[in-house]
Amino acid sequence: MKGEIKETMLGDCPICKSKNSLKALMFIHEIPYFGKVMESTIICEKCGYRNADVMILEEKEPRLYTVKVEEEKDLFTRVIRSKSGTIELEELGVTIEPGPASQGFISNVEGVLERVKETLIMTRHFKEQENDLEAVKKVDELLEYIEEVKNGQKSLTIKVMDPFGHSALIGEKVKSRLLSDEEIKSLSTGPYVIYEPNKQHYD
Numbered sequence: 416m417k418g419e420i421k422e423t424m425l426g427d428c429p430i431c432k433s434k435n436s437l438k439a440l441m442f443i444h445e446i447p448y449f450g451k452v453m454e455s456t457i458i459c460e461k462c463g464y465r466n467a468d469v470m471i472l473e474e475k476e477p478r479l480y481t482v483k484v485e486e487e488k489d490l491f492t493r494v495i496r497s498k499s500g501t502i503e504l505e506e507l508g509v510t511i512e513p514g515p516a517s518q519g520f521i522s523n524v525e526g527v528l529e530r531v532k533e534t535l536i537m538t539r540h541f542k543e544q545e546n547d548l549e550a551v552k553k554v555d556e557l558l559e560y561i562e563e564v565k566n567g568q569k570s571l572t573i574k575v576m577d578p579f580g581h582s583a584l585i586g587e588k589v590k591s592r593l594l595s596d597e598e599i600k601s602l603s604t605g606p607y608v609i610y611e612p613n614k615q616h617y618d
């Protein structure tokens with residue numbers, strides 16, 4: 416992946432209130448057969464606050480992307496998830512929604528499953544401490560399902576939706592269609608939207 420890194424000072428940090436300590440690192444690169452994507456990381460040099468996001472730079476429409484993961488090679492389907500993107504892992508009943516802690520990333524299905532696994536292991540730990548054995552059992556089932564998907568024994572339907580069109584799935588098996596106005600309205604965009612190029616979708 417070739418690209419260039421740009422650096423910009425953004426001003427004061429919203430977390431620690433230090434003066435002029437916030438900077439943005441922006442990295443633009445080109446994904447073959449897809450287009451230009453910008454990864455950005457906002458970093459406070461004083462308190463270490465950081466926040467990552469991704470956006471698709473080409474003119475993109477709000478679409479629903481779907482892929483059915485059935486075999487090992489499907490795990491390499493690329494996932495571009497901006498902070499405004501929602502990822503649904505249908506058979507697991509897991510949804511990753513925009514929120515204050517959400518981060519943008521460029522990864523693949525395997526990477527997304529690893530992220531979900533980490534969160535589930537953390538949840539399992541808390542539920543075990545609360546002695547909520549029912550919840551622990553449920554988490555174990557989800558973790559087992561993820562392993563089976565990774566071994567090609569179970570299938571998993573993955574959906575990616577973004578009201579701003581900044582998130583996508585890329586791969587030969589990926590299907591996509593435009594999101595309806597109703598669907599766009601029902602999607603959460605999260606409290607923090609830094610980039611708002613498609614203002615008409617953001618009321």
Ligand SMILES: [Zn+2]
Pocket residue numbers: 428429430431432433436459460461462463464
């Ligand atoms: Zn700070």
